[in-house]
Amino acid sequence: MLRLGCLPLLVMLPFPALAQTTPAPAAVTEDNGEIVVLGTGLPLPPGTPAYGSTTIDRTRLTGEASDRVENVLKDVAGFQQFRRSDSRSANPSAQGVTLRALGGNASSRALVLLDGVPLADPFFGYIPFTAISGDRLSGVRITRGGGSGPFGAGAVAGTVELVSATRADLPHYSGSAFYGSDDAMSLEGAISPDIGGGYATLSGRFERGDGFFTTPVDQRVPATVRARYRDWSTGLRAVAPVDAQTELQFRGLMFGDSRTLRFKGADSTSEGQDASVRLIHRGDWQVDALAYVQGRNFSNKVISSTSSRLTLDQRNTPSTGIGGKIELRPPVGPNHVLRIGVDARLAEGKLYEDAYGAVTIRRNAGGRTSTTGLFVEDDWTIGRLVLTAGVRGDRWTITDGFQRERNAAGVVTLNRNYADRDGIEATGRAGALFRANDTVALRVAGYTGFRLPTLNELYRPFVVFPVTTQANPNLGLEKLRGFEGGVDLTPARGVKVGVTAFYNRLNDAIANVTISTISNNSRERQNVDAVVAKGVEFTAEIKRGPFSFDGSYAFSDSVVRESNVLANLDGKIPAQSPRHVGSATLGWTPRANWLLSGTVRYVGKQYEDDLQKYVMPDALTFDAVARIGLNHHVAIIVRGENLFDETVITRNQGDQSGSIDLGTPRTLWVGFRFN
Secondary structure, three states, X not given: OOXXXXXXXXXXXXXXXXXXXXXXXXXXXXXXXXXXXXXXXOOOOXXXXXXXXXXXXXXXXXXXXXXXXHHHHHHOOOOEEOOOOOOOOOOHHHOOEEOOOOOOOOOOOEEEEEOOEEOOOOOOOOOOHHHOOHHHEEEEEEEEOOOOHHHOOOOOOEEEEEEEOOOOOOOXXXXXXXXXXXXXXXXXXXXXXEEOOEEEEEEEEEEEEOOOOOOOHHHOOOOEOOOOEEEEEEEEEEEEEEEOOEEEEEEEEEEEEEEEOOEOOOEEEEEEEEEEEEXXXXXXXXXXXXXXXXXXXXXXXXXXXXXXXXXXXXXXXXXXXXXXXXXXXXXXXXXXXXXXXXXXXXXXEEEEEEEXXXXXXXXXXXXXXXXXXEEEEEEEEEOOEEEEEEEEEEEEEEEEEEEEEXXXXXXXXXXXXXXXXXXXXXXXXXXXXXXXXXXXXXXXXXXXXXXXXXXXXXXXXXXXXXXXXXXXXXXXXXXXXXXXXXXXXXXXXXXXXXXXXXXXXXXXXXXXXXXXXXXXOEEEEEEOOEEEEEEEEEEEEEEEXXXXXXXXXXXXXXXXEOOOOOHHHOOOOOOOOOOXXXXXXXXXXXXXXXXXXXXXXXXXXXXOOOOOOOEEOOEEEEEEEEEEEXXXXXXXXXXXXXXXXOOOEEEEOOOOOOOEEEOOOOEEEEEEEEO
């Protein structure tokens, strides 16, 4: 893919573990003798490691064979999207994120943040991964396990914190260009000048490709085509110091994404316009104040594989997200970090779609959801022991829900207004971290969390041939209860090993439930009693001279618990939930601007559906990257995805026509990068 640099969804949280790997910043301010990097947030509290987390640094984000952030996140075993496809060949609305095999229905059960701003689409809950570039990130922190804490509601499966690059990471000029298989190309570029005492970054990205056939040869029909894609994004980020202790951070982003999936005319588009402003004050009373607005839209056309005709035109799905957060840290002594704050998020959206057949049906549906929360959290350091605990209360609402249908003559055939709902939800988390010595650290944590159903789950039916899934305006909240314990070892310099055992129970989990008694082609979103996930996770990191190794493995024993009308689901594995997931990356950097790395990823078998009728086999893939520096500023890069051309099934509906989808085959890239 051609690449000229980067993209700015950019404002940064403090990542001490990541900052150690970056050069000294070009713009800093001194506060009581401490060096503060412009563009960051407030420091991480000392109790953060008690909840267990994994960090991905900038080097890895910019060294991925596919050059896609969602694939880098798979380095953390347990991270998964609804399907195994990445953002080149998946329907955008299926790009929800979850962790720990808690099951999926395309909405995000993990809270994905960019510098504190939730990234999920206000209507669907998916993450717009094509608008995110590793080149403009400093690092990522993934915390598996629930507990909203000061992050906001929605973190029932965990939290993914994307951290924007600072002045220390950004060259004044950067760019890259790549050409790949299937006539694919990617261009990216950025300029990052110093302005006064701060800096700004203007960046853009464009990519396209003819794509590959996602349908196996024996299931192709005359309407079958390659999964073509074309997307772009442009953004601006600016950081301006107000005084020695205060700064303003601004971010703006625009993006567009077009894809063709499986059949000629089966086109989907998504677009967005985001803006946020953040105030950071590092005085005795520390302040983190954030406000943001998001405008999004989505369209999707469904083509019949038998008639090759348009059967459903989801032509317009405008949505808006508005929110903000204020966090205060009062001076309460050197052994405590007290956080008090309030946050809020409002999501509203509508869908407009036309269904074709013997009769044309025009549908219009939508509504609003909101959460407003108050949180208090304290970290108390007692020698080698750190205790952390927090509570929050949220008022949630689901309002203005409606559904309208008209026939071909314009006559109203369905007119429903759904009752407004609201409530108060209390959640909390607590943990302890004990550093026994310089080698061993023990941790334990417990947490609760909740997630509102998305507008998509409540009001939008969808079709992925041959299955139709109905929405459900009566869905209730998902509520998580969980605990975990682990040990982190540093037996030698540059060597880190972590082990975590966990138990999570997601009550009232929203699932796509088969409701047809005749076939398996009719489903509806429903709350099941619970999804129970327990298991163990291993991580390992080794850095010795020019060599590095990062490995992760997760075993998740996940089952559905149901005793009522859906008792036939009891004991079954949730859809899209593999028991075994692993990843390992070995890298060698013999000199500056050189790199040779290989990544192996394994995902165990998983079921397509709630009844465990359709199986997607396990898959083992191998990627590689070679970067040859011509000098300190220019490098030639060769990348290879799925080098052994493993068949990766991403969707399986049995032997019906066009019912199996495939993931990325062997794909090669060559290009250059400069800064």
